[in-house]
Amino acid sequence: MTSVVPRRLGEAAFARALAAFRSVVGKDWVLDGDEDRQAYIDPYALGDGLDHDCSAVVAPASVEEVRAIVRAANTFKVPLWPVSRGKNLGYGAASPTERGNVILDLGRMNRVLDVNEKQAHCLIEPGVSFFDLYAHLDARKSRLWMSTPGNSWGSVIGNALDRGIGYTPYGDHCEQICGIEAVLPDGDLLRTGMGAMEGSAGWHAYKYGYGPGWDQMFFQSNFGIVTKAGVWLQPEPEMTAKIELAFPKFEDAAWAIDILADLRRRDVIQHNIVFGNPVRAASVVSQRAEWYEGPGAIPDKACEAMIAKLGIGWWNAKINLFGHAATVKAHVELIRGLFEPRLGRELNFELWQQDDPPDRSARGIPTTIGLQSVNWYGGRGGHLSFAPVMPSDGALILDYARKVKAYYEHVGHDYYASFTIGRRHVNNVSLILYDRDDPEMVARVDALYRHLVAEAASHGFAEYRGHISYMDIIAATYDFNNGALRRLNDRIKACLDPNNIIAPGRNGIGTNRA
Missing domain, CATH: 3.30.43.10 (Uridine Diphospho-n-acetylenolpyruvylglucosamine Reductase, domain 2)
Structure with a gap:
């Protein structure tokens, strides 16, 4: 260097x-x-x-x-x-x-500054990792649960500020932030919400305070540096129940997503639901060469072999239910009634109750096992994530999945897909796995990513989060009124940070300013 x-x-x-x-x-x-x-x-x-x-x-x-x-x-x-x-x-x-x-x-700056068991929140610094917070709660035998992303290596605050997600009822991580301390671009210090009062007793109980709420100003922005934040934690439920659903046909996505999305909207299912294809499942437990070593994209026959050997479907979803025992049991029966007739088999839920050994999938125990997917092609592996936001409409999503799968196959890259179902939206996580040591593949991946951005935008879908190499092209897809949102962001940036000191160019804000 x-x-x-x-x-x-x-x-x-x-x-x-x-x-x-x-x-x-x-x-x-x-x-x-x-x-x-x-x-x-x-x-x-x-x-x-x-x-x-x-x-x-x-x-x-x-x-x-x-x-x-x-x-x-x-x-x-x-x-x-x-x-x-x-x-x-x-x-x-x-x-x-x-x-x-x-x-x-x-x-x-990695201190857990406070945990309030009764009010179910904590105050932490940005260097606190998911493993750090879990260890802190575990050491004090806390009855509070946290939410973790699929790969839990990073910062609790950092993940929330980039609108990362987990898979528990508290899995919309940005929504669990309540009360931020931030250093502004001139070195001034700010506390948001109720924290704007000196000695506030309710800083982590109510987000908004008096007047405008500025917390969102610090999410996916470069308007300041967050140095502390309150995080809401989940009180331990009385019972959980989990099931893994396997849908045998590619076309099942249409009806399955419609049912799952409705259950999510109604809070029967209280967490973000991952609806993923065979390559997604296989990449964590195997490498591509175990299924296919030929040219081009992995064929459907190889995916069918994954389905048979791993006991999965063309689409797969894990569901966890949380709450009082009577509520969980009633929701189990509701889900059985919706899916058993279509799948033609009985669904066997696994129940957990208080004082049972911790259940990793329900409780949000940190893990990095998902990182194994980067070994799919071999060499020095890596991945890019393109995840446009879509309406939770099964037919629309199936049609889009067909188009994206066909394009992956056209360029000769393996189609890794999941659809993360939120309360009112779906994120299509089109993960692009690659080998950094293969120059042809690296060039293909760059072209594929750029195509996916344009293809999604042509349907009215935009990415919610961006890689540093593509922040400007993603920001450019938010083009209503000739990019009015970007102009507003740049005006605020110029006012708060006239020297463009804090993260110039992050998410397309302040790009190329002197």
Whole structure:
């Protein structure tokens, strides 16, 4: 690697900026050597990742250090790229959108500051991982449950701020944030909601406070740096029940999604439901070569072999029910009545009750097993996630799935699909698995991703979350009134952050500003 200087600075000015950062955090916590910077390169990068290389890393341990760093960054016009733990895998990890940013690594700020058992919330810093929070709750024998994403390596706050999801009743992680502390781009310190009152007793009980609610300003934005947040936790239910549904035909997606979406809307099913295809299931427990080694996309015959050997369907869904025992049992019977006649078999639910051993799928115990899917093709594996938001309409989704599957097959790439069913929407997670060591595949993946963005937009579907290499093209699909939303975001950015210090270009905001 060669040294990198932020594009707005010369080497002498940058050296003075690093000296200023060292005066704040100490020399051991400003990292600018090649080996240090290499550790922050996206491990799934398409290519060597150096187009998103940072110039240095600074790691504060307190909110006061964050404020001082931001003030120094303004003085020297150094762009900062804040990360909570830098584990946003599949979206660029810790790497900045703009090459040469200084990464502001908040991983040292990793304290669980409070857990309120009665009110079912906690107050944490951005460096607290899902494993950290789970261990903290487990050590105190808490009756509070947390929600985790499929790959739970990252930050609880960081995942929520990027609108990540889990698979429990508290799985819309951004909705569980109540009360944020943030450092603004000029170094000022803000608390949102009821926290705007000094000594507030209700900061994590009510989101909105008095006047405008600014919490959403810090989600998927570059308007500030979140240094604390309240997170709502789930009180332990009396009972859970789980079932894995396997739908044998590709065409079953239409009717199955309609039923599942209706149950989700009515809160019979209280969590985001993943409705996935055979490659999704097989990629976690095997590699592609075990099923097919020929050219082109994996054929349907190989998928049928997966179905037979793994005991799955063309589409598969895991359902968990939560609540009082009588409610759970009634919902079990309701679901049996809806699915058993169509599937032609009895559904056997697995029940869990309080004081039984923890159930991983229902309770939200952190895991990284899903990361095994990146080994699908072999080599140095990686994945990109393209997940446009769609209406929860089964016929529409089946038609779209046919088109996307056909395009994957046309370009010769394996179709990995899941449809995550939310309360009123569906995210089509078209995961793109690849081998970084295969240049032809890397080029194909880039073209495939760009095609999926355009194809989805042509149907009126837009991505809800973006990889650092594609943030601008995703932002451009939000084009009502010639991009009015993007203009508003840029106006707010210019007002709050006139020096464009905080994460320039994140989600297409402040791109290419001097």
